[in-house]
Amino acid sequence: MKVRILVSFKDSVLDPQGQTVRNALHTLGYDAVQDLRQGKVFEVELAGVDRAAAEKLVPEMASKVLANPIIEKYTWSVIED
Amino acid sequence: MKVRILVSFKDSVLDPQGQTVRNALHTLGYDAVQDLRQGKVFEVELAGVDRAAAEKLVPEMASKVLANPIIEKYTWSVIED
C-alpha cells in the first residue's frame, strides 16, 4: 500500500522559502497568489501492511523521523491500497 | 480558493534524498518501507479565481516556476473552494 505524508512548518513558524516563491510568482504577474506555504512530501510504498497497521506505523515514523515536532506538523493519507 | 501542488522528481530521475531517508528508516527497523520518494508541496491560496481559471493558472505556474520540467513532474488538486 502507498501512503503520502505531508510535512510543513507550523503556522507559528515563518516560512521564508514559501515567501520567496510567492514573491517570484508576483514578479511574474501571478497576482492571484495570496499566500503560499512550502513543505515536504514523502510518498512511501509499504509492504505487508494493512490499514490498521498503517494507522499505527505512519504516525510513528512521521513524528519520530520525518518531521521535527518543534517546528513542523504533518498530515498523511493512503493513496493506494 | 486553496490548491495543493505536489512536485517530485520524475520516476527515471535519481532521488538521493528519498533513498537516504528510506535507508535510515530501514536502519531503525521500519522494514515495511519498500520505497520512498521525497518531493515538495506548495499550498497556495488564490484570490478571485474560480475552478475554470485555476485549471489554466495552476498548471502554468507549476510548470514555469514551481517545478523544473526537465527533471520534475507535478500534480495538483483543489483543497478548499
Add this chain to the structure above:
Amino acid sequence: MKIGVVLFPGSNCDFDTIHAFKEVLGKPTVPLWHKDHDLQGVDAVILPGGFSYGDYLRSGAIARFSPLMQEVREFAAKGRPVLGICNGFQVLLELELLPGAMLRNKNLKFLCRHVSIKVENEKTRFTRKARKGQVLNIPIAHFDGNYYAPPETLKAIEDGGQVAFRYCEPDGSLSEASNVNGSLHSIAGLINKAGNVCGLMPHPERASEKILGSEDGRFILESLVESL
C-alpha cells in the same frame, strides 16, 4: 586525558577538529566511528561539522539515530562534556540534548564568512578562558543556522543563562545586520541546564591557528581541555 571526535557518514570537519585538538593543542584525540557502541574511554565527545547523511531530511536528523548516539546520550546524562560544532550542534538539537531547532538562514543561502560572536556566559566549561562579553572572531559555514525555539522555551533558555554565544558587531553590540542568519535573540551557541552539553554554529577549529587568520577559537577549545 583523551578527546573523541565522532565520524558520521558525511561529516567533513571531523579531521579539522582532530587536527585542532591533536596537532594545535597537543591533546590525545581519537576518531569515534558512528556504527560502534564504544566511546573508547574518552573524557569529552565532540560532534563535528559537515553534512551527516547529506543533511538530506533535515540537518542532523538522521545522524541522531546512529548507534553510537546511545552511548553519547548516556555519557551526557552522566554530566560528561559533549560539544557540537555546526552540524554537531544540529545533531544535539535533534537529539534533544539541547532545546530548539534550526531553520534556513534568513537570506536562504549558504553562508561562509568570519563573524563576531560575544561570550554571553563565561562561567561554563566551554567558555571559562574568555571574559564575559568578550568578542571572538570565528568563521561560520552553514545553510541552516537560523535558531528557533518557541517563546516559552526561549524564555527558559534566557532565564537559565543557557545562551553561550550571540552574533554581534565587532564592538559587541547587537544589530540586525550582525545577526547574520536571523537566529532568535542572535543565538549562536547554547548550553544545557546542567552545563555539560554545548552547541555552537561557528567553527572554533577553523580559528585556532594564526596562519588561518584568527586564533579566537582556542578560547573555546582550550576552555574545554582545561576543564577535563
Add this chain to the structure above:
Amino acid sequence: MHDEKTLRQHNVTNEEYALIQSLIGHDPNLTELGIFSAMWSEHCSYKSSKVYLKQLPTRAKNVVQGPGENAGIIDIGDGQVVVFKIESHNHPSFIEPFQGAATGVGGILRDIFTMGARPIALMDSLRFGPLDNARNRSVMEGVVSGISSYGNSIGVPTVGGEVVFDECYSLNPLVNVFCLGLADKDKLFFAKTEDVGNAVLYVGAKTGRDGIHGASMASQEFGEDVEVKRPNVQVGDPFKEKLLLEACLEVMARRIIVGIQDMGAAGLTCSTTEMPAKSGQGVDIDLDQVPQREKGMTPYEILLSESQERMLIACRPDQVKAVQAAFAKWDLDAVEIGKVTGDGQLKCRFHGELVVDIPVGAVVDLCPAYHRPLAEPAKGNAAAADVAEPADLGGAFKALLSSPTIANKEWVYRQYDHMVLVNTMVLPGAGAAVLRIKGSKKALAMTLDGNGLYTQLEPRAGGKIAVAEACRNLACVGARPIGVTNCLNFGNPEKPGVMGQFKEAVEGMSEACRAFDIAVTGGNVSFYNETEGVPIFPTPVLGIVGLVEDTDTVVGPGFKDEGDRILLVGETKDELGGTEYLKVVHGREDGEAPSIDLARERAVHEVVLDAIESGWVKSAHDPSDGGLAVCAAECAFHSEGRLGCEIDLDGAGPAERTDARLFGESQSRILITASRENAVLIAGMAAERGVPASVVGKVGGDLIKFSRRGKAVVEIPVAAAREMWMSAIPDFFAKK
C-alpha cells in the same frame, strides 16, 4: 547496416561508420554503434583538437603525469605530489543550472580522487550573460547554488575562481570547475586493469536511464530542440560521493586494488574500454550484474548511462572480499561484474547472450583525428584609439567599480565553504588562493584566468595573456608556477573561423607556457558553445598552480600601512582595445588586444617574487579588468583599515592618454607597496634587470586619488567607492 537517420542520431559520419566496420570486422549492432558514438564524440575523443593540443609543452622535470590520465600530476618535493584538472559543464548547466553545475563538481572531484589523491581545493570559472536579464540571473543563481551545494556537502573548499559577464554568454553560460588534490607520490593510482583474470568491480550509485548520450550532447550545438535533449541532465548526490571518496581512498591506501577509474562521460563504456586498453587487455562483462535503478534497461542504456557517483575498480581475485568489506563499511556495494581477459576485446553479455564484442583499442585509440578547415581569424581594429576621453573620469571610474565583471564577488563566494579542511591562508577575493600544506613550511597557490574578449579580438594574444595573467596572479602572492591545466571553450569546430581561433589560441598558450618553463598536464576542450549558430567568444581558461616555499613570505593584495610607497613594476601604454573600460564607458567591444612581451612579463614576475622573498613587499596586486585605477582601489578595499592612496599617473609609462593610464589594461604590470627604504631597494633591483619600476604614490588617507600633471582627475572616498563595488552584484538580485 544502419540507416542514415540512425547514423545522424549518433553523430557518426559515413566515413567513420566505414572505419568502424573495418576495425571491428562486422556491422556494429545498435549497442556497439552507441559505444562508438559516445567514445568517438568530440567530447571524449578530442578528434578536432588533438592535432593542436599536441603542440602544448607537456614535459618538465616536475611532471609525474601529463595528459592522458584522469588528471595531471606534479611533484612538489618531499615525497608529495599535486593532482589537478579542470572540466567544463557548460551545456548541462544551461539546461538545468543547479544540477548541471553540481554534477560538474562531482565529476571533477572523481577525476582527482581516482588517482589516489585527496581533493583539497576547488575553483570555478563562470561566464554569464548580463545581470539585467532575469533569465541570466536565474542561471547564475542556480549554477552558484549547485556548485555550493555539492562542494560544501562533500567538504572540499571552493577557494577561488572568476565570474565574467558578457552578452555572448547569455544563451551559453560557461561553467568550468577545477579541482586539486594532494597525494603521496608512492600512493598514486591509475586507470588500468593489469593482468588477465583480475576481477572488475562496480561501486557506487546504481545505473539509471539518466544522461544517456551526455557526451554527444556536449558535442553538438544547441538548436531549437534544446527541450528534447533535456532528460540528459542528472541529479547529483554529494553524500554518496563523499562515501565513495572515503571508501576509494581507503582501498587505495591499503593497496587492495590494482586500478580504478570513474564513470564520467560515456559512463560504463568509457571505463570498461579505457582501463583494459591501458593494460593491453580486454574485459568480459555481465551486464545483468550491473546494479540498476530502473527495470527493463537495455544493454545500450546500461552501457551509455551517465549516472553519477560510480567507479570501476580492477583488483586481483584474492582481493575481492577485502574490497567488498571496505566498501560495506561505508554502506556501499562493490559488485563483481566481469573479468579481465587476454583477447583485447570488450565483451558484454546480457541475459546470457553476447551483445557487444569489439576491440577496446579501436574504441579508445583509433578515432580519426581531423585537420578541420581553418580560416584566419579576423584581426581587431586599431580603432579604439579614436574614442574621446570622457570629461568625467571620476564617473567612468564609478561605472567600472559597479560593473559586475569588476565588482566584488562576495555574493558568489560567501555561498561556498572556502575554509573547510583548515588550509586556506589567502581567502577568495585575492588574485590567487593560497593553501598551506600541513606539516611543512610550503604552501600551494592556484588561480583560474582567461579573457574571452581578448581572444575574440586576437586569439594568439588571448592565449598568451591568459597564461601570463595567471602566472602574474601567482607572483602577486609570492608563488612560482609549477603546472598548468586548461579548459578551452570554443564554438563549433566544423566552422573554419572557430577552428582558426582555436589553433591560434593554443599556439599562444604554448608559447607562453614555454616562456615560463611550465608544462601543461591536462585539460579539457569544450566545443559547440553556440546557440542557434551564434558562438561565444573563444574563451580559454587557464588553471595554474604555484608553489610557495615558505608560508611566512605570502603577501596579499591589501594595503598595509599609512605612508608606504606604491610602486608600479612594468609600464602603461596607450592600450584600450578589448578593455572593460571601452565596453562599460563607451559601449564598444573592439580594438586590438593589449600587446604582450613574454620575456618582459617573466622579468616583471621575477622582480616581484625576489622582492617578496626578500621580505620587502607589503602588498601586491595586478592591474587587469579596469586597469591601474581599479587595481589600486581593490588594494584599498582589501586593506584592514580601509586605507586610501594617492597616485600620480605621470610616472607610469609612455601612455599619452589619461584614460589609458587609469583604465587601460596593459600587460606585465604589478602594483606593490613597500616601506620608503625598501621601495628604493626594489626600484634599484628592477633597474639592474632592465625592468621599469617607479614609485607612483603613497598609501594613506581615506581617499582614492589619482592625479595627472599636478591636477586631481579622480578623487573619491574609499568608503563610498567600496560601497559601489560591494553592492553592484547583490543589488541585481535584490531588485527582483
